[in-house]
Each structure stands twice: as C-alpha cells, then as structure tokens.
Amino acid sequence: MVERSFVAFILLVLLAACGGNSSSDGDVEELTIPENPEDVEGDITVWAWALEANYLEKDVLPAFQEVYPNVDVTVEHIGVDQVYQKVSAGLSSGGSGLPDVVQVENNRIKSFTSEFPDAFTNLSALGYDEHEDKFANAKIEGLKDGDGNVIAAPRDLGPVGVIYRVDILEEAGVDPAEIETWDDYIEAGKTVVEQTGNYFLGTDGDGLLRIMMQQQGSYYFDEEGNLDITSEAGENAASILQEMKDNNLITFTNNWDGQVAAMKNGEVATNPGAVWWSGTMLEQMPELSGNWDMFELPAFEEGGTRASNDGGSALAIPSESDNKVAAYVFTEFATTDVDSQILALTNRGLFPALTAAYEEPIFSEDQEYFNNQPFFQKFADTVENIPPVNHDGAELEVRSVMGSEIEAFLLEDKPAAEMLSDGEEQAAQQTGKETTE
Numbered sequence: 001m002v003e004r005s006f007v008a009f010i011l012l013v014l015l016a017a018c019g020g021n022s023s024s025d026g027d028v029e030e031l032t033i034p035e036n037p038e039d040v041e042g043d044i045t046v047w048a049w050a051l052e053a054n055y056l057e058k059d060v061l062p063a064f065q066e067v068y069p070n071v072d073v074t075v076e077h078i079g080v081d082q083v084y085q086k087v088s089a090g091l092s093s094g095g096s097g098l099p100d101v102v103q104v105e106n107n108r109i110k111s112f113t114s115e116f117p118d119a120f121t122n123l124s125a126l127g128y129d130e131h132e133d134k135f136a137n138a139k140i141e142g143l144k145d146g147d148g149n150v151i152a153a154p155r156d157l158g159p160v161g162v163i164y165r166v167d168i169l170e171e172a173g174v175d176p177a178e179i180e181t182w183d184d185y186i187e188a189g190k191t192v193v194e195q196t197g198n199y200f201l202g203t204d205g206d207g208l209l210r211i212m213m214q215q216q217g218s219y220y221f222d223e224e225g226n227l228d229i230t231s232e233a234g235e236n237a238a239s240i241l242q243e244m245k246d247n248n249l250i251t252f253t254n255n256w257d258g259q260v261a262a263m264k265n266g267e268v269a270t271n272p273g274a275v276w277w278s279g280t281m282l283e284q285m286p287e288l289s290g291n292w293d294m295f296e297l298p299a300f301e302e303g304g305t306r307a308s309n310d311g312g313s314a315l316a317i318p319s320e321s322d323n324k325v326a327a328y329v330f331t332e333f334a335t336t337d338v339d340s341q342i343l344a345l346t347n348r349g350l351f352p353a354l355t356a357a358y359e360e361p362i363f364s365e366d367q368e369y370f371n372n373q374p375f376f377q378k379f380a381d382t383v384e385n386i387p388p389v390n391h392d393g394a395e396l397e398v399r400s401v402m403g404s405e406i407e408a409f410l411l412e413d414k415p416a417a418e419m420l421s422d423g424e425e426q427a428a429q430q431t432g433k434e435t436t437e
Contacts, residue, residue: 028125031325041070043321044100044330047086051279051348052103052155052313053077059343067333084259086107087318091116097319100327103314106142107391109152113145114393121317124149127326131336138386139353143314151316153335154353156344158311159276159379159386160211161280161294161303164369168269172196176295180306182240185298189249192269200412201244202253202268203410207310211272212237215297215308219389220398220427227435228426229402235326236300238416245410252410260284272297274310275379279349282369293371294378307385312353355383394431401427 008424018312034040048056057075064073076099078086083102089226090098091112104112112119132140135154143152162176162185169176173194174188188199190229201208213219218233228234246248253259253270261267264285271277281292315334317327334340341352342360357363358380367375405423408414414422428435 037068042326043072044326045098046101048103049080055344055348060340098318100321104316107395122149122150136383138388141388152314155426156260156350158354159382160274160308162272164270166293167291182298194236199251199268200249201270202251202262204253204259206406211308214389221390221392224393227433230420234418238420240280242416275351289369307382309386399429
C-alpha cells in the first residue's frame with residue numbers, strides 16, 4: 001500500500017503541474033481500493049459542522065478505526081459558513097489548503113461544481129456506484145455530475161411531513177387521518193382557527209413553497225438549469241398559499257427562532273416540515289412531550305404524491321486530496337455502515353439517507369415524545385416517493401429572492417401569483433439565467 005500511495009502521490013503532483021484542478025478523473029482511475037482494510041493507511045482531515053461533525057468524530061470514528069486501524073482521521077469542527085468560505089477559497093487557488101473529506105449540503109454541491117467542474121472526486125470510479133441502489137433516487141441523483149457519476153456520498157436527508165399538535169387538533173375536533181389533500185388541510189385549518197384562535201401554521205421563508213413544488217416533481221429550476229418558478233407546480237403551490245392567507249391560517253414567523261417560539265408557545269398548530277425538526281423539539285420543547293405527532297404531507301389531488309424533502313448533506317472528497325484511498329474508505333464507511341447511521345439518528349437527530357437503516361428497530365418503535373407513535377417510520381415510509389429535482393448552482397441566490405417575496409406576500413398583501421412572477425423576474429436579473437418558455 002505504501003508503494004501505491006507513493007505512485008498516486010507522484011501522479012497527483014504531475015497532473016497538478018499540468019492542469020491545476022483538472023485531475024479529478026485521471027488519477028482516480030489509477031487507484032485501487034485494497035481488499036484488506038489494514039493495507040489502507042495514512043492521515044486524512046475532515047471538515048464538518050455541528051451535529052455532523054460530532055457524528056463523524058464520536059459515532060463513526062471509533063468503529064471505523066476498528067476496521068481501518070492504520071488510517072488516522074482528524075475531524076475539524078468548523079461552522080457551516082466557514083466551511084463554504086474555505087472551500088471556495090481553496091478551489092479558487094487550485095485546491096490549496098482543502099481537506100480530504102468535506103461535508104456539503106445537497107443544495108450547495110452545484111454551487112461549487114458549476115464554477116469548478118472538477119472540484120470533487122468521482123466516487124463512482126472508486127466503486128461507490130455499487131451503493132447507488134441503497135439510497136432513495138431523489139437523494140442520489142442530486143449528487144451526480146452531468147455524466148452520471150456520484151461526486152458526493154449521501155449522508156442524511158430531510159423527508160417532510162406535517163408535524164402537528166395533538167392536543168390542539170383534538171380541542172378543535174379535527175381528525176388528522178382525514179387530511180389527505182391540501183384542500184382538506186385548509187378546511188381543517190379553518191376549524192382550528194375558529195375553535196382555538198391559533199394559527200394553523202407559520203413560515204419563516206420560502207421553505208414551504210419549495211416543499212410544495214418538489215412534491216409535484218418541480219423546483220425553482222428545470223433539468224437544464226433554467227428558472228422555472230412560474231411553472232404549473234409553482235402556480236399550484238402559490239394558489240394554496242393564497243387560500244391559506246385569505247383564511248388567516250398562516251403567520252409569518254420572521255426567522256428560525258420565531259418559528260421555534262411559535263411551535264413552543266402554541267401559536268401554530270401544525271408545521272409542514274422535515275423530520276430533523278424532532279431534534280429541536282426534543283431539546284427546546286421537552287414540556288410538550290406526547291403532544292406532537294405527524295401525518296403525511298397533503299396531496300395536491302386525491303391519490304397524489306405526499307412526499308418531499310427539505311435539507312440533507314453529503315460527504316465529498318476534494319480532487320486535490322493527497323490520500324484519496326483513505327478518504328474514500330472513510331466516506332464509504334460513514335455513509336453505508338448501518339450501525340453508524342442509527343447512532344446518527346439516536347444521538348444527533350440526523351435522519352439517515354441509507355434506506356437499509358429503516359429496517360432497524362428504532363424506526364418501528366413508538367416514541368413517547370411523539371404521541372407514542374412510530375414517528376421515524378412514518379417519515380421513512382415517504383422517502384422512496386420523494387421526487388428528484390435539480391438543485392442548481394444559483395439556488396441560494398434564488399432562495400434569497402423568493403424568501404423576500406414570501407415576506408412581501410404575507411406582510412404587504414402582495415398577491416401570490418405576483419410573488420411568483422416578480423420573484424422569477426428578479427432571480428433572472430440577479431443570476432443571468434434564462435427562464436423556461
């Protein structure tokens with residue numbers, strides 16, 4: 001393995017001298033992952049933030065080093081904004097100063113690869129393609145390059161459902177099992193508002209709009225990267241939002257802390273949101289144990305899709321890593337080892353992207369906090385139905401634009417249809433992107 005590492009290193013040096021950051025495929029094809037884990041050796045550095053950093057260091061690393069005793073892993077805890085700033089700076093300088101493995105959110109992958117096409121290592125060339133069918137299509141497809149190669153390994157994701165206050169809906173006489181469509185949801189909301197005086201839901205940005213668009217298999221961008229905000233799916237979502245507003249069901253909660261407070265103090269009865277809300281609720285609302293549960297996202301039409309996603313990250317190997325073999329086996333282990341995925345969920349509240357994990361007992365167990373129901377299984381059941389969408393490199397700019405438009409819609413009485421059209425026009429001006437016809 002020492003000889004292999006030396007050869008790989010020489011190749012990297014030569015390729016870097018000839019073309020800077022263009023070495024993502026060439027040197028990878030020369031590498032072989034040893035069958036004996038003890039033949040993998042060397043030092044690697046990993047950049048991650050918050051809960052994921054804790055997961056990699058405390059849950060993954062001990063088990064990994066039992067299998068790969070000759071790999072020394074350093075997990076550096078860095079804030080999410082700092083990670084992205086450092087990655088951008090490193091890529092701009094030809095890969096200088098980058099780690100061997102880095103956490104990247106799904107919706108940020110293309111913000112790097114659109115400017116630096118060879119930013120990350122082709123994991124398929126190292127064998128990760130054998131794991132593709134272990135993940136939901138919506139997750140894995142968002143982590144591929146234009147040639148269909150996996151360039152980041154799926155870690156966690158955010159399947160969406162409607163998290164609701166059991167006690168408030170009971171007080172209003174609303175049966176959540178009867179809420180199957182967005183029309184049903186609105187009718188239930190009218191009853192809750194009338195009977196309790198609570199809002200039915202709150203929002204602090206464009207999250208619900210994105211959730212509702214993805215649910216229909218659409219997003220802010222089409223497959224070619226053109227802006228597609230005013231699509232039929234966008235218009236459908238805007239129509240529902242308009243009806244919610246017209247019936248005084250929805251409140252603008254301003255920011256993350258405002259949304260948490262609205263849920264904690266009973267200002268809102270439901271939260272159409274991702275499973276990762278559970279960690280915040282357990283930590284910041286322990287007094288509400290037993291009063292929360294979940295039902296599937298309402299469909300736009302009877303029998304329609306009731307699944308979507310919000311959030312999730314992956315692990316990528318920068319193309320300039322000096323030890324891709326060790327970086328790969330660590331990345332592979334951290335994303336495909338079932339026991340580690342369960343620790344991520346139970347210790348950190350991070351929902352696994354690895355579907356094999358859903359067969360473990362924790363998913364079918366009743367959760368006391370969540371109305372003694374199999375809360376995690378309910379979300380897991382939706383994963384295979386999540387439609388894949390295109391997270392373009394301009395996503396963050398467009399999300400910022402649409403967040404401002406949602407605020408204008410809720411606070412300044414801008415019509416929802418105008419919110420969409422104005423948002424698309426402004427996004428086109430800011431990003432230089434074309435719009436779909």
